[in-house]
Amino acid sequence: MLFSSVPFLYWFLPLTLAVYFITPLPASGTTRWRNLVLLVASFIFYAWGEPIYVALMAAEVVALWGIGLLLARATTVRAKRGWVGTAVVIAIGVLGYFKYADFFINSFNTAFGLSIPLLRIALPIGISFYTFQMLSYIFDLSAERVTVQRNVLDFATYVVLFPQLVAGPIVRYSDVAAQLSTRSHTLQRFADGATRFTVGLAKKVLIANTIAELATIVAASDERTFLSAWLWVVAFSLQIYFDFSGYSDMAIGIGTMLGFDFPENFNYPYIALSITDFWRRWHMSLSSWFRDYVYIPLGGSRVKPIRHFGNIFAVWALTGFWHGADWRFIAWGLYFGVVLVIEKYAFGGRLLRLPAALAHIYTLLLICIGWVLFEIAGFGNAAALLGRMVGIGTAGLAGAESLYYLRSYAVLLTLGVLGATPLPRWIGERIAAWRIGSFTPSAVLRPIALALLLLLVTAFLVDGSFNPFIYFRF
Amino acid sequence: MNMAAETKNTNKTPQTDTPTATLTEATDAVEPRTSHSSLASTLATVLTFALILGGGFIANRIYTPPEISLSERRPLATMPKLNWGTLSDGTFAADFDKFAADSFIGREQLRALKAWTVLYPFAELDKSGLYLGDSGAGRFQNLDTDSARKVAEKIARVTTGYLSGLNVYWGFVPDKSIYAGRYLPGFDPAAATAAMTPVLGSAGFVDLTDTLNANSFYRTDLHWSQPWLRPTVERLAERMGFEMVWPGGSLVDSTAKLPPSAGDFQGVYPGQLALEMDDDQMLYLPLPESITTHYFDTKTLTWVEGATYDEAEFASDDPYSFFLRGPQALIRIENPDAPNDKELFLFRDSFSSSLAPLLATSYRQITLIDLRYIDIRLVPDYIEFTPGSDALFLYSSQILNSQSVLLVP
Known part of the structure; x- marks a missing residue:
């Protein structure tokens, strides 16, 4: 269901808010019953457009919640690694199958001249978002940054919470862990x-x-x-x-x-x-997710320069790939990886000394080039459009x-x-x-x-x- | 991967030179402001939000929506059937979206609000292709040259297959937007000609472009206005070689008449735009009483006599159907007092409904064939193409852009 639709605005939202606020809060202040309202509402919200994938999402939620319990009980590093690995295999496996299977088949066919039939699976809405949310819980639990959630309904509420279910922001469990049990409802x-x-x-x-x-x-x-x-x-x-x-x-x-x-x-x-500045301001919940769960675990910048480059490009290739199963998204991610490396190692602080107007023009120009790579299907078409932007191949x-x-x-x-x-x-x-x-x-x-x-x-x-x-x- | 090491690492002071450098300092710029809000403002905001969304929900449950939209001339979506099939394949959700929008209370007023917002505060020159200018409203029709070429190919197949021995002519009605004096010519007559001529040749082409102007069309509708078509009929007579007999003289003002209901009407565009416009007047040129019109009844497969100008149709949802009763597969107009014995077979769309009566005074018989409503293969069962007669294919820009509607295999 789209927020920007009549059914959401004039059916789903008023009904959900009404039931939610009518549901009493016990004297203890716990929000368990209201969480249940949210959980049911969220499943209805998701099922509106994707009824067949509700079961998939629910199964993933239960699986990763269960792994969370086992992870919390693990006492050895080896056991923890095992459970984290299992969670990653399940979550990324499902994501990979539904989102990327045809991409890999297609690429394989192209590379080797084969004609393996595509699976043509419909992409479950929001799968990239809720997969990352669940993994953040597992990673944070493994790192003991959060405590285990023993209530499957509360965990499910966190994952499928309809406001952020299909398009983010990517909410980490640590962001809302406390609010799942007690939160403030005021007129203000x-x-x-x-x-x-x-x-x-x-x-x-x-x-x-x-x-x-x-x-x-x-x-x-x-x-x-x-x-x-x-x-x-x-x-x-x-x-x-x-x-x-x-x-x-x-x-x-x-x-x-x-x-x-x-x-x-x-x-x-x-x-x-600068582009560095841009990525501090754009889709911040995704950038910080990759920073904390991919880049830093890879060693971040505290490694040799060549490895640092590798870390940056790995993160940006993944960032691009997260956006879509197409080479153009990988190219888009790598493009920003290159620009960020250049800004860091070649420009150093010189960008900061540019007049603000020039820095703006530089940044906006590179952002525009990025959007061409992002949106235009086919590298030839993107190149043609980029050419026209500088007067090459234009009809006037x-x-x-x-x-x-x-x-x-x-x-x-x-x-x-x-x-x-x-x-x-x-x-x-x-x-x-x-x-x-x-x-x-x-x-x-x-x-x-x-x-x-x-x-x-x-x-x-x-x-x-x-x-x-x-x-x-x- | 050493997760223990990672844990240790990530618990240290966060690194600031991450791929995008630190993200921690840039998160509060759009935080909702709360400090200046008074209790009254808070209450008013909550009540406004609740009243609009909650009130909207309740009002829509009480409201009984109409079945059709008169302004848009279309049936409105109804509540879809809910079953596992429609739920699981997503059609229920998609159809419910349409129903919720179509059945919304105050929909006409809300559509008007949107149109006003788009055309005035946003100052867009058109609303989804619909424009409102000095010469009235219209819709941009960019030419689909591929479709226009296929229309030409269909004309060629009809000519080859059915019109042997006839004098065949073809032309098109340029879209009114090209006369609107706007920045974007919606339909390029030169491009249409260039797309069709290689297939049909130029010998039979009748160019009507310069016979029309902004006044030739209704201000509120896509169609042309009959009394202003004299230059068009003259061009047809000149190119097709018939003797033109203009019905009722040469001055529009002194000859044109209004239907009994004063002729005021609204075309399709005010409804599509959702904006009020001044009424148009449906002027028409009366025909001699000796001219008779027969409509082919597709249910009984018989010819039935009827009015050329049908006043009952003027009062219908589509006032332009006043001319030859709107959509009809086959129509025959006979004029025993014609200056010659020629017949015309007019392959046409709705524009010819108002044009054909003007040609009826010049031909002994005109047969109108609308291939949107009858397959060309069925036509010879009901009419005979007489060798030596004239045949004219005249289609508007809408048909040139949607060739598939013509039932020609």
Whole structure:
């Protein structure tokens, strides 16, 4: 089920919230019964689009919960390693089978001229996210950073919690372990969560979906001009940011309403001054997962330079591969690996000494190149688009179609660019601090803005808006 | 892999030169603000959120949605059937999404809000291809040259297979968007001509592009307005070599009439755009009473006489059906007072519904054949293609872009 859909907004969410908050909290303050509500709701949420894969997810949850119990009882390093290995084999095995089997068969066929038939298995939604969440629990348990969860329902609630189930942020068990048993439900938290959710919903529906139409139109156009190339790159860059960060905002917002504190996932990535900085700000929960569970265990930077390079490229190849079973995602990951190595070893601190405007241009240019590698299928097509971005192979500077769509989407693109900076937040803070005598206008403006955004979003959804979601495929 | 060592390692002070360097300091920039929110604001926010989503849920349970959308001229989605089959293959969820959107309370007003937002605050020049300009509303139709070529191939197969000895002509109705004076020409007549001419040759081509202008079309509909088609009929007469008899004189204003209900109507675009537009007027040119029209009843397989201009149809959901009763497989218009004995076989779409009456005064008989509703292989069972007659294939941009609708094997 999509957050940005009428069934979610006007059926699932109000019903779930109503049942959740009607469910009494015992005097002990334990949230067990509410967890049960969340668990049932989460399975319904997941089954909405993927009924046949509910059993798969449930089986994985039980298996890794059981391994967690055995791991906690293990007293030797060898036994711990065995149980961690078992968990990795199960989780990565399932992920590999459902997500990557056809990729490997296809690559094998191409390399050896074979024609082994593809399995053509439907990808279970969110499998990449919940697999990483479960593994974080096993790794942290092994490292004794968390204590074992003996209640399978609480563990299942953590894994399948619907706000973050299908598209993150990747919530580690340590992030919410305490909140699974006791958490705070206040009006203030609910209001903040509702606001955060609504802002994310508006980012997704009003900006990402609308700009996605531009990206789709331009991609399908026969026009091959310099302007059309850049129009696509800018549109896609904004689409993917507002799409994914909007979804993260919604997830965090719902989590807040329900008493959870999910980790942040974005921090204005397009204002970064280097690619290193960009990856501190983009999909932060994934970056930190790879840092803590892959990079550092491999030795991180505290190894010889050649091994350090290897660690970096291993992590970035995996990061790319996590995004999709295609060579282009691996290339995309490695591309950033190369840039990060260059930034660290060749540029050193020189990037920091560049004027901010130049550093911005440098960073945005490399990000744009990255999105071309990420989204355009076929290296030849990606190369052709990159060529057009620098005037190679273009059919002129601009055509009637690109000029038309530039004009048509000028306001939205401007809104998108400004919205990707801290400017809206700065304006929000100024409004919040605004006082007229003892009256605080924001006390009225906040609910009015929330109502208007919800109304507008509903209008866009009811009229059958273009509603893709890029990160669902991961 | 030594997990014990890893454990020890990762419990140390976190390294800061990770692949992306440290991520720890950049996590609070979008943290929800709480310090400035008053209790009143908090309460108002919670109530607003609950009222809109919870109230929306309750209101939609009480509300009985209509079965059809008059503005969009389509049936609305109904509650899908729930069973294991539809649940497991995902069709229930997909159909429920459509139902939930289609049955939403206040849907028409919400559609209008979206259209207004897209066209005004967002200042987009069109809404999903629908534009609203000085000359009215329209929809961009980019030409699918491959489809246009296949339409030409189908015309060629019909000509070869069925129209031996007839004088065959072909043309197309350019999309109104090219006359709208907008930045993006939606349909390029030159490209359409270039796609079709290699198949059909240029000898029988009738170029209608310069016979039309922005006034030739209704402001609220895709179709052309009959009284403004004199240049078009003149071009056809010139290229096809028939003597044009214009029904009712040469001045539009003095000859055109309105249907009894004053002729005010809304075409398809206000509904599709979800925006209000001023009414169009359905002017028409009256025909001599001696002209009769017969419709082929596909149920009884007989010809039934009926009105050329059907006032009952004007009051229907599709007022343009006033002309020759809208979608019809075969129609025959006879004019015993024609200046010659020629027949015309008009392979057509809805645009010819308003054009054909203007040609009826010049031909003894016109047979309209809509290959969207009858397979060409069945046509000879009901009509006879008389050698020496004229045949005209006239399709709009919509048909050129969707060749599969023509039932020609």
